[in-house]
Amino acid sequence: MATMKDISKKANVSLSTVSAVINQSAYVSPALTNRVMQAIKELNYKPNAVARSLKKKRTNTVGVIVSNLSNPFYPPLIEGIEDVSFNNNFNVILCNVSNGHKKILTYLELMLEKQVDGLLLANIANSEDLNEVEKSGLKYVLINRKPSFYDKNFVGVNNPLSSELAVNHLVRQGYKRIAFLGGDLGINTARERKAGFMSCMTLNGLDIDPMLIFDGEYSLESGYTNVKKMIEQVEVLPEAICTASDIIAFGVIKGLRDSGIRVPEDISVIGNDNNSFSENFLVPLSSIDHSTYDMGKISMEFLLEMIKEKDETRARQIILTPSLVVRESCGYKKNKIDKLY
Amino acid sequence: MATMKDISKKANVSLSTVSAVINQSAYVSPALTNRVMQAIKELNYKPNAVARSLKKKRTNTVGVIVSNLSNPFYPPLIEGIEDVSFNNNFNVILCNVSNGHKKILTYLELMLEKQVDGLLLANIANSEDLNEVEKSGLKYVLINRKPSFYDKNFVGVNNPLSSELAVNHLVRQGYKRIAFLGGDLGINTARERKAGFMSCMTLNGLDIDPMLIFDGEYSLESGYTNVKKMIEQVEVLPEAICTASDIIAFGVIKGLRDSGIRVPEDISVIGNDNNSFSENFLVPLSSIDHSTYDMGKISMEFLLEMIKEKDETRARQIILTPSLVVRESCGYKKNKIDKLY
DNA sequence: GTGAAAGCGCTAACAC
């Protein structure tokens, strides 16, 4: 690999002149510029980013920590992150921590050693982990989940609103007896989505039957077992089921099918977060879109801003607005009243 | 950030002693070792990987170039790659080139500048691009796709066999009139899967109706339009459709449904590559599993081996064996003859 | 405008 030194020799100029033309950091006479360019061409010179990073204390690299790549939530998120990175000459180091607390810490250390300029943490909201991140002094932004009372560097979605959109859709379809199958209340998104459901039911003047409210996890299994439990325990089944995530809805639909209950003919089901599986799920799932690609894009833009400003950027939260996606799982029919909204 | 120099001062030893204890590269007396360790703790010292890389000309970083993260093929592949990387103290720079020829070249340049130790190229088999990779002098391994006559650094699956597994399954279900909806014959996997289909049909003594053979693309749209074409053109529909990929099968099933044809009641459909959507697709799709996670794992292990051996590793191809996954799209019923195999 | 030189943080010869 040719180095700047080689170029300077070949072009018969000093190192700093070479640097100046490469970085356009100072005026260099056309004659010299040409000679340098020529030499670069001939020797097929490529700047060594490692050396540059060492000197500039900037690597143009960010770490992206995700909890489980196979979760369909991530691909669009990462695409958003990657697009912005690419356009800004940044690279993304992917850290898949598959819910391993220890792996997070190891990765954090590694990122520190590699001198990344910043960190993106998707769905990593354990305050213990976050403490470590804070201690590291790295710039970072949280994506999607956050600890209670956390009030900075965050990009997420309006979770209460997402549930409201779901409930209102169900109500417009004429359903009154509506169940809610939620996630882990240790996670802010699950709390907020549940709260949104509750308040929107009330707003619509609808009763909330405690027998129809379940907490659980963001997993297919959770939706499955909870809906089975509901079928078993409840005297009269709900007309519709509102869930805290598509993946829960998947479990719900599987559970209902197993019990010979059809969706949407017998019971309607709506998801929340519109993942890429939903369009073609056993029953195309109506859901609430969280514009995950944009979430990635905006997070990375946010982080870049923090990296570029030397003085502390003031804390900020960016809350995206979700939107309803109507498919088949709520018995939507064309020309129905929903059209009016 | 504390540096080795700080440590050496604090511990009152020389730089090389510090380096020796950190890298365990030479014997250091317990007394000094202790003092150094102590200082490292107190100053919360972390080695600077950038400086180390500059010196050692090794970054412990590989670039992974994929064509489109949202393709469900990638997440498990990348998880496999990432797991091996992590266990070997390597980092993965993710390059999502979304089929952009120019983006590949730019990324290649970037990876070169960042001094990555190697490259993993998934489904990048354009020989023009590959030439550039070769020219770069970087170590690399190709994943899944390769140019014709390419005979080194490759990890893929036995494509002809994958089709044979599919055809044999169909045949065991009693189907004789079988269609094939393939991919782009410019891609080796598509050619090989088609060839596997043809030969296996012949082996089974079955006629191949040219009207039932379609080439296309690895996309839902391709499956959709081709099956529509088939429905329109053909006098008597096939009993089963063999496809070159799950994503094509998805399009096929959608197209059939649109035409009021049920799967598997009227026509059976089998996929090929068993992506993560397939289990829960409109109709749970029978498919051929390519063990994509292992593919990622093995590729990265392969690359690491190449990186670690200074002398050229002899070229090698690793071809994984696919396996049948039976779900519902071929009308599989428990206790049917298939059980015997 | 151009060049010389110091130094980023680390490793590895080579003395001692």
Added chain:
DNA sequence: GTGTTAGCGCTTTCAC
């Protein structure tokens, strides 16, 4: 065994 030193490839004062 331990310390001194040169140098990885680059950027950036600071003279000229």
